[in-house]
Amino acid sequence: MLVTSVTGDKPLNHSDTCKDWTGLRKLIHVDMDAFYASVEQRDDPSLLGKPVVVGGKPNSRSVVSTASYEARKFGIHSAMPMAEAYRRCPQAIFLPVNMPKYKKVSLQIREIFLTYTPLVEPLSLDEAFLDVTGSTSLFGSVDSIAWQIKQRIKEELCLTASVGIAWNKFLAKLASDLQKPNGFVFVQPNKIQEFLDPLSIERLWGVGQRTSEQLHKLNIKTIKDLRHLELGYLIQQFGVLGNQLYQLARGIDERPIEPERDVKSIGRETTFSVDVIDRDALETTLLELAVDVGRRLRKEGLKGKTVTLKLRYDDFKTVSRSQTLDQATDLDEKIFQEARILLRNVSLKSSIRLLGVTINNLSSKCERQLSLFSESDEKLEALAKVIDAVNQKFGEKGIKRARLL
Amino acid sequence: MKIFCSKDSLISGVNAVQRAVSVKNTLPVLSGILISAEKQSLRFAATDLELGIRCEIPAQIEEEGTIVVPAKLFAEVVRKLPDTMITIKEENLAITIYYYQSEITLRGYDPEEYPLLPDLIDPMSYTIPTLIFKNMIRQTIFSCAVEENRPVFNGTLMQIEGSNLRLVATDTHRLAYSISEVENPKNASFNGIIPAKTLAEIYRLLKDEDESIQISFNKTQVVFQFGLIYLVSRLIDGMFPNYKQVIPQTCETKINLSVKNFLEAVERASLLSHDKSGANIIRIKVESTQLKIDQTTELGKISEQIEVTTQGNDVMIAFNAKFLIDALKVIDTDQIIFELSGPYSPGVMRPLDNPNYLYLVLPVRIS
Structure with a gap:
C-alpha cells in the first residue's frame, strides 16, 4: 500500500522496520486543521458546524487569519481581505484574533510532541516537524507514534490534526497537506516516486507563480514531467532553484530538523484603518512601533544593529529602507530616531497603507565598544529598565510616552 | 583646439x-x-x-x-x-x-x-614640507569615521597655530593625533575639518619629489598646491569636539612594549576572535612583566605572551583588535608606551621618545 489515509480508524499495520528505512530519518509533520477557528469552535460549542472566520474586524481592511472548513466552502481562505470574506458569507461568525489563547493551546500541543522526541521544530503556532528516528525503540514504529500524537491531540485537546510521515521535511509536509482535514498520510521510502509523480509542480517547495508559469511554458505540469528534465538543463533555466527542483522531484531533501531556531529579527508592522499621508501622524505610529520593538528586544535580551523601515503605499507598492547603526541597540529612542530618518528620506507621493519597523543583525552579546564625545546610553538604559519593570507590573499603560497618549 | x-x-x-x-x-x-x-x-x-x-x-x-x-x-x-x-x-x-x-x-x-574650480580670493597661505605632511596624514586618516551619521567625524581636524601644525582624526572609538613644528613666517592660523577623501587624494597624489605643499584657505574651502596639481576642497561644516579634554593626563598602568611583537600577537589573536557580528574583540591581561592575550572561541584557542616592562597596577582590558592593529601599523618607532587606567578608561599609545604622536583607543566593556 502506498499511502494510508484514515479519518477515524487506526491505520492498517505498517511495518517501518522494513529494510527500506535503513539509514533514513523518520520525520512527522503535524499540521493543525483550521487551528484558530477550531480552537474557537471547541471553546464555544454554539459555533460548531457554522462558518467561523478569525481575523480583524469584518468591515475593516484587515485580513482573514483562519477560516473554519464550513467557511472555506464559501471560498474564504487565509490572507483574504475581511471585507471580501464578509461579502462572500455575511452570515459567517467573525471573531477577533485571540493570540494569547492560541499560543497557550500551541504550547499544550508542543508538550505532547516533546514526550516523544526533543527534536521538535515548530514552524508556527499550528504546525511542526518532529524527528523520531531515535524514538522508535521506545515508542514503536513511526506511524504508530504519529497515530498516538494525533489521538492524544484529539483526546486531550479536542482538536484535529493532519499528519504526514516520510523520511524528509518536504515529503512529510506534502503528505500532511494531502488529505486535510484529519488526514494521516504515510509515504514509504520505496513508494516515493509513485506518491510524487501525479502531483502538480505547484506543490514543490520553491515553485511560486513565476516558476510555475515558466515550467508550464515548457509543458511541465506534474512532478513526473519535471523528473524527465536533466539537471544541467534545469540549472541553466532556473539557476540554484534548478538543482532544488531536480532533487525535490526525486523526493530528496536533506534539511535537518532544527529544534530551536535563533531569532533573526524582531519587528512590528501595522495596517492603517484609513490611509495616512500626514508625516506627523506617521511618525507617531512609527514611535509606537519602535517602542514595541524595543520592549521585545529587551525582553529577549537582544540588541540589534540594523533598522529597517517598511512602507506600503495605497497602490500596494511596498518599499523598505535600512540603516546599520554604529552600535547595536535595544533602546526605543535609537530605533525610533533611525526609523524616522529613514522615513524622512522617503517621498510621500501617495498615502501610506502600512508602516513597519524591524530590527535585525541581532546579538545577545553584552560587549560594548565605548565611545568618546557621545552622551552615554547608560541613563536611557536605566530608564528603559524602570519603564519595563513598571509596565510589567501595571500593564502596557503603566508608563507611556506623551506622544502616544 | x-x-x-x-x-x-x-x-x-x-x-x-x-x-x-x-x-x-x-x-x-x-x-x-x-x-x-x-x-x-x-x-x-x-x-x-x-x-x-x-x-x-x-x-x-x-x-x-x-x-x-x-x-x-x-x-x-x-x-x-x-x-x-x-x-x-x-x-x-x-x-x-x-x-x-x-x-x-x-x-x-x-x-x-562645467563649474569653475574656485580660486580663493585673498587667502591665507602656508607652506609645509611634503614628507612631514604625508606622514601626518598616514598616521591619522585611518581614524576617521566611515559611517556618515556625524559629518565632523568624516574628516580630519587641521590646526595651524604659530609654528604648530596638528592633524586630529576620530571616529569616537579611537583618536589619532599628530603634531609637527613647521615654519610659519606670516603667522597664518587655521582651524578646519578636511574631508578624509580629500586627504586620501593628497596622500595618493603627493610624490616624494614634490618638496613642499602650499596650503591656502578661507572659512569654507582649502586649496592644496603641489607639483603640477591644484586641489580645492570644501571644509566640513560643524564643530570638532574638544579633543584635548578626552586625552588622559595620568594613568594607572604604564607598559613599555615592542611594536612588532605586540602587533604580531594581536594579529594572531584576532584571527581567532572573528565572530558572526563582525566584532573582533581581544582580551589583554597585563601582569608585572608580562602581557598576555588568551582567547578561546568556537574556532579554537590561542595564548600569546610577550615580555614587557610595566609600572603601576595589573590590568585586564578588552579592545577591538582592528583599532590596535591600525595604529601599530603606522607607528614608526620600535617601542611604544601604552598607558591604561583600568578596564573602562581609554588606552593611550605613544611612540617612545616621540612626543609628536598619540593614539587613544577606547576599550570594549565586557560583563
Whole structure:
C-alpha cells in the first residue's frame, strides 16, 4: 500500500522496520486543521458546524487569519481581505484574533510532541516537524507514534490534526497537506516516486507563480514531467532553484530538523484603518512601533544593529529602507530616531497603507565598544529598565510616552 | 583646439583628476573631465563639487580650446592608446584622438556648463614640507569615521597655530593625533575639518619629489598646491569636539612594549576572535612583566605572551583588535608606551621618545 489515509480508524499495520528505512530519518509533520477557528469552535460549542472566520474586524481592511472548513466552502481562505470574506458569507461568525489563547493551546500541543522526541521544530503556532528516528525503540514504529500524537491531540485537546510521515521535511509536509482535514498520510521510502509523480509542480517547495508559469511554458505540469528534465538543463533555466527542483522531484531533501531556531529579527508592522499621508501622524505610529520593538528586544535580551523601515503605499507598492547603526541597540529612542530618518528620506507621493519597523543583525552579546564625545546610553538604559519593570507590573499603560497618549 | 602630447602625459593627467569625478552625479556634465588648452598649457580638471582637482600636463598646443569629455570612457581609451605621440583635436563638442593612421572620436559636453574650480580670493597661505605632511596624514586618516551619521567625524581636524601644525582624526572609538613644528613666517592660523577623501587624494597624489605643499584657505574651502596639481576642497561644516579634554593626563598602568611583537600577537589573536557580528574583540591581561592575550572561541584557542616592562597596577582590558592593529601599523618607532587606567578608561599609545604622536583607543566593556 502506498499511502494510508484514515479519518477515524487506526491505520492498517505498517511495518517501518522494513529494510527500506535503513539509514533514513523518520520525520512527522503535524499540521493543525483550521487551528484558530477550531480552537474557537471547541471553546464555544454554539459555533460548531457554522462558518467561523478569525481575523480583524469584518468591515475593516484587515485580513482573514483562519477560516473554519464550513467557511472555506464559501471560498474564504487565509490572507483574504475581511471585507471580501464578509461579502462572500455575511452570515459567517467573525471573531477577533485571540493570540494569547492560541499560543497557550500551541504550547499544550508542543508538550505532547516533546514526550516523544526533543527534536521538535515548530514552524508556527499550528504546525511542526518532529524527528523520531531515535524514538522508535521506545515508542514503536513511526506511524504508530504519529497515530498516538494525533489521538492524544484529539483526546486531550479536542482538536484535529493532519499528519504526514516520510523520511524528509518536504515529503512529510506534502503528505500532511494531502488529505486535510484529519488526514494521516504515510509515504514509504520505496513508494516515493509513485506518491510524487501525479502531483502538480505547484506543490514543490520553491515553485511560486513565476516558476510555475515558466515550467508550464515548457509543458511541465506534474512532478513526473519535471523528473524527465536533466539537471544541467534545469540549472541553466532556473539557476540554484534548478538543482532544488531536480532533487525535490526525486523526493530528496536533506534539511535537518532544527529544534530551536535563533531569532533573526524582531519587528512590528501595522495596517492603517484609513490611509495616512500626514508625516506627523506617521511618525507617531512609527514611535509606537519602535517602542514595541524595543520592549521585545529587551525582553529577549537582544540588541540589534540594523533598522529597517517598511512602507506600503495605497497602490500596494511596498518599499523598505535600512540603516546599520554604529552600535547595536535595544533602546526605543535609537530605533525610533533611525526609523524616522529613514522615513524622512522617503517621498510621500501617495498615502501610506502600512508602516513597519524591524530590527535585525541581532546579538545577545553584552560587549560594548565605548565611545568618546557621545552622551552615554547608560541613563536611557536605566530608564528603559524602570519603564519595563513598571509596565510589567501595571500593564502596557503603566508608563507611556506623551506622544502616544 | 589642437594639441600634441605623449600617451604617458595623458595618463598622468587622467590619473590625477579621475577620483574627483562625481560618481553619483545629478548633472551629466560632472561625469566628465574638463580639458582646456590655453596659453601654451594643457589642463585637466574634475570636480564633484566637494573636491576639485586640476592638473597641468606637458603638451604642445597648436590651437587653444576647451571641452568636457566623459571621464570613464576617455580614461579607458587613453590607457589603451599605443605608446606614441598623440594628436587631439576638438570640434563641435567632440574630441578626436589621432595615433599612427588611426583615430577615435568621442562625443563631449559643453564646457560652458562645467563649474569653475574656485580660486580663493585673498587667502591665507602656508607652506609645509611634503614628507612631514604625508606622514601626518598616514598616521591619522585611518581614524576617521566611515559611517556618515556625524559629518565632523568624516574628516580630519587641521590646526595651524604659530609654528604648530596638528592633524586630529576620530571616529569616537579611537583618536589619532599628530603634531609637527613647521615654519610659519606670516603667522597664518587655521582651524578646519578636511574631508578624509580629500586627504586620501593628497596622500595618493603627493610624490616624494614634490618638496613642499602650499596650503591656502578661507572659512569654507582649502586649496592644496603641489607639483603640477591644484586641489580645492570644501571644509566640513560643524564643530570638532574638544579633543584635548578626552586625552588622559595620568594613568594607572604604564607598559613599555615592542611594536612588532605586540602587533604580531594581536594579529594572531584576532584571527581567532572573528565572530558572526563582525566584532573582533581581544582580551589583554597585563601582569608585572608580562602581557598576555588568551582567547578561546568556537574556532579554537590561542595564548600569546610577550615580555614587557610595566609600572603601576595589573590590568585586564578588552579592545577591538582592528583599532590596535591600525595604529601599530603606522607607528614608526620600535617601542611604544601604552598607558591604561583600568578596564573602562581609554588606552593611550605613544611612540617612545616621540612626543609628536598619540593614539587613544577606547576599550570594549565586557560583563
